[in-house]
Amino acid sequence: MNTASGRVAVAVSGGRDSTALLHATLRAALPLGLQVWALHVHHGLQAEADAWEQQVRLQARRWGAAFLSRRLTGAPEAGDSVEAWARRERYRALADMAGEAQCSLLLLGHHRRDQAETFLLQALRGGGPAGLAAMPALAQRRQITWARPWLQQPHEAVQAYVQRHRLRHVEDPSNADGRYARSRLRQRVWPVLNAAFDDTEATLVQAARHAAQAAALAAEVAAVDLPPLCEDGALLLAPWAALPPARRRNALQAWLTGALPGRWPQTLLDRLIDELPGRRGGQWPAPEAVLRLYRGRLRCVPAPSPPVLAAPLPALDLSTPGFVALPGWGGRFEVSDSTHDGVSPALLQAVRVAPRTGGERFHLAARGLARSLKKQYQAAGVPAWARQGPLLWLADGRLLYAPGLGVDATLRAARGEPQRALRWCPDAPGPRQPGG
Numbered sequence: 001m002n003t004a005s006g007r008v009a010v011a012v013s014g015g016r017d018s019t020a021l022l023h024a025t026l027r028a029a030l031p032l033g034l035q036v037w038a039l040h041v042h043h044g045l046q047a048e049a050d051a052w053e054q055q056v057r058l059q060a061r062r063w064g065a066a067f068l069s070r071r072l073t074g075a076p077e078a079g080d081s082v083e084a085w086a087r088r089e090r091y092r093a094l095a096d097m098a099g100e101a102q103c104s105l106l107l108l109g110h111h112r113r114d115q116a117e118t119f120l121l122q123a124l125r126g127g128g129p130a131g132l133a134a135m136p137a138l139a140q141r142r143q144i145t146w147a148r149p150w151l152q153q154p155h156e157a158v159q160a161y162v163q164r165h166r167l168r169h170v171e172d173p174s175n176a177d178g179r180y181a182r183s184r185l186r187q188r189v190w191p192v193l194n195a196a197f198d199d200t201e202a203t204l205v206q207a208a209r210h211a212a213q214a215a216a217l218a219a220e221v222a223a224v225d226l227p228p229l230c231e232d233g234a235l236l237l238a239p240w241a242a243l244p245p246a247r248r249r250n251a252l253q254a255w256l257t258g259a260l261p262g263r264w265p266q267t268l269l270d271r272l273i274d275e276l277p278g279r280r281g282g283q284w285p286a287p288e289a290v291l292r293l294y295r296g297r298l299r300c301v302p303a304p305s306p307p308v309l310a311a312p313l314p315a316l317d318l319s320t321p322g323f324v325a326l327p328g329w330g331g332r333f334e335v336s337d338s339t340h341d342g343v344s345p346a347l348l349q350a351v352r353v354a355p356r357t358g359g360e361r362f363h364l365a366a367r368g369l370a371r372s373l374k375k376q377y378q379a380a381g382v383p384a385w386a387r388q389g390p391l392l393w394l395a396d397g398r399l400l401y402a403p404g405l406g407v408d409a410t411l412r413a414a415r416g417e418p419q420r421a422l423r424w425c426p427d428a429p430g431p432r433q434p435g436g
């Protein structure tokens, strides 16, 4: 393990397992001249939390470990469970503290029963191989090696260690709180399982190992299958559909994970698997985005925000280079200097914004006829998602600009005259959330 800095960190809640792990780590590390850091997170959720922090601080000092602690601030957002929020923020705080203590190795006190419980909880949530793989013994994240050295140890072994060394530890009352799924499993299900089956813990952990192998294999296959199926971020449907069924599903799952900004439901994958084959066009709603199929390419584009048109927009001045945001439309216009196919700044001093209502006419070529916007979009091969955005009109009622097509050909400035280029830029979807 990586102890190049001569320092090892242990995440210590003050509970039985992590107290034992701190004790055992100190016994192994101090004779080797390694410095041990006890890192504690104060969740700020329970009345006893101050006392737990104090207990870990004093114990660490007595045993010869350096100590750091962080108090979490903030609260779960709507739709986020307290457990999920606390876990995410705890790992973030632990990573920050490990960085501060210059420890590249961080030990966690999970043991074999924790692993078996995680497997069961994932199964009860309908998890796939990645979830059922439960917790890795070693993981590299944020330049830290996260290690669970006791993942193969039965909890009785940890209990025996605590008794042998008469270690003082805290009892977290939430471990017995029936509102939490893990507590219910531990209190009500585990005793029954153990009474009915032999070696429950070891068997479930073995199943988690099979799942980890399956998840790793799926990731390796996707890494080979996906690159030839992608062009400019789009999934090419014909070669995708030619894959055998399991690889097809696996590749689509990997593409969705890379393309969508956040978590997405399995029902989306099921629906696409049913509906994509044989289709040339179509669209499917996804979280914060829309999946659009046009001419055999599947793309992920930001979900268009509905225009807020309650109050008519005043005339816009787009005559000077820069950006003009239209928040109600989910995007902005970019105005830049141009040498050809642009618009005279004089025409851009007072333009009006409006949605498509149907029946608009547009010139693709200066000498061509005005044809319906819909026909021009089709003629120019503009996919449906690139047509989203506002139209720009001149005060005299002529259509000036259409997203995806640009400026009407009869309204373009002559070469050599001062002119501006216009471009509609939809907002990007929100930042990606880490999956779990």
Ligand SMILES: Nc1ncnc2c1ncn2[C@@H]1O[C@H](COP(=O)(O)OP(=O)(O)OP(=O)(O)O)[C@@H](O)[C@H]1O
Pocket: 010, 011, 012, 013, 014, 015, 016, 017, 018, 019, 039, 040, 041, 042, 043, 090, 107, 108, 109, 110, 114, 172, 175
């Ligand atoms: N508040 C915390 N501060 C630091 N590390 C923590 C904290 N909570 C959990 N951990 C780390 O995550 C591991 C697993 O957490 P879990 O919630 O299962 O344990 P616990 O019941 O709080 O305590 P323990 O595992 O010490 O008995 C702990 O063994 C410990 O390494």
